[in-house]
Amino acid sequence: MQRPSAETISPDEVENFIRRRLSLRHLRMLLALNATGTISAAAESLHVTQPAVSKALAEIEGGVGQALFARRGRSLRPTAMGQRLVDLALKLDADLRRGAGDLGSMARGASGELLVGSTNAALAKILPEAIVAMKAEHPSVTISVRTHALSSLFAELREGRLDLVIARVPPQELPADLESSRLIEQTQVLTISSIHPLAKAGPVGWETLTRQAWIWELPGTRSRALQDRMWQGLGLPLPTNVIETGDLMLALSLMKRMPLLMVMPQHVARVAAQTGVLNILPLAMDSGLSDLTAWHLREPQGELVLRFKQLLLEAAQASV
Numbered sequence: 001m002q003r004p005s006a007e008t009i010s011p012d013e014v015e016n017f018i019r020r021r022l023s024l025r026h027l028r029m030l031l032a033l034n035a036t037g038t039i040s041a042a043a044e045s046l047h048v049t050q051p052a053v054s055k056a057l058a059e060i061e062g063g064v065g066q067a068l069f070a071r072r073g074r075s076l077r078p079t080a081m082g083q084r085l086v087d088l089a090l091k092l093d094a095d096l097r098r099g100a101g102d103l104g105s106m107a108r109g110a111s112g113e114l115l116v117g118s119t120n121a122a123l124a125k126i127l128p129e130a131i132v133a134m135k136a137e138h139p140s141v142t143i144s145v146r147t148h149a150l151s152s153l154f155a156e157l158r159e160g161r162l163d164l165v166i167a168r169v170p171p172q173e174l175p176a177d178l179e180s181s182r183l184i185e186q187t188q189v190l191t192i193s194s195i196h197p198l199a200k201a202g203p204v205g206w207e208t209l210t211r212q213a214w215i216w217e218l219p220g221t222r223s224r225a226l227q228d229r230m231w232q233g234l235g236l237p238l239p240t241n242v243i244e245t246g247d248l249m250l251a252l253s254l255m256k257r258m259p260l261l262m263v264m265p266q267h268v269a270r271v272a273a274q275t276g277v278l279n280i281l282p283l284a285m286d287s288g289l290s291d292l293t294a295w296h297l298r299e300p301q302g303e304l305v306l307r308f309k310q311l312l313l314e315a316a317q318a319s320v
Contacts, residue, residue, distance in 0.1 A: 009064065022060065028046065032053075033057065034078055038074075068085060090159050113143075114305065119150060125268060126312060127145070129319075130312045130314075133311045154295070164296050178298065180295050184291065185291050186290060186292055189264065191278040210237065213259060215251045216242040223246070227287055255272075263285060
């Protein structure tokens with residue numbers, strides 16, 4: 001059957017098809033075709049015949065009156081309409097997986113699940129305190145914390161695989177499609193290992209400190225660029241004896257064992273100073289690091305997400 005043209009199908013008919021006739025079978029076929037790029041590979045991944053995949057694709061294209069995939073080279077790539085449907089399929093698939101996980105947790109006796117993505121900035125104090133408070137109120141809630149690159153965390157948030165993302169985001173990279181709640185201003189301080197010979201030597205100048213061993217941010221990161229720029233503003237050469245890492249837990253472990261210096265967020269440094277790992281030096285720091293912020297989708301949030309966000313805010317306020 002020839003697919004109807006866009007001129008013969010009204011927008012109302014397209015909307016009606018999507019609401020009433022688009023099925024899970026259709027959506028899974030779209031995901032398989034998008035992932036594999038060929039009808040034969042999609043059929044193999046779904047364990048169905050190639051005619052079955054072609055039929056499902058024809059049904060959707062007939063319902064919307066447009067081609068959903070175009071051939072580019074040896075594979076198929078989604079058109080604008082096709083990509084929008086693939087995005088919808090990804091979101092619904094994530095919702096189904098999430099719902100299945102919630103129901104499985106409830107069947108095991110849990111009362112819900114909270115999926116949180118976080119960068120290192122929240123792991124030392126704010127996130128742990130919010131988790132402790134949440135578990136005290138809701139012991140049966142399963143809390144899952146994932147730490148990836150920021151772009152991956154936002155992608156999982158948009159796909160429904162995370163409820164919240166806690167991160168610092170540069171002003172030029174703020175995601176306009178997400179809601180945000182500022183948790184804490186990211187004031188930075190200069191820290192020194194408590195075992196460092198200079199830790200109790202009295203006032204020390206930048207020239208002396210620059211010649212020491214440092215923990216430095218990873219090349220190519222926003223934090224590294226800001227830190228390098230600040231050093232240039234001081235008119236000093238960059239340290240040459242450095243360990244590069246973006247992992248705060250590793251950095252603190254190293255500072256406990258080696259005489260090192262490091263620039264870090266104030267709320268993290270305060271916790272480490274209380275445990276005796278490091279000292280905070282009284283030198284002014286201003287690298288322009290972005291504030292720590294909680295992000296979520298622009299849609300109504302469940303009670304667990306709303307409560308956890310409130311606990312994050314309370315933990316952030318207590319750390320100031």
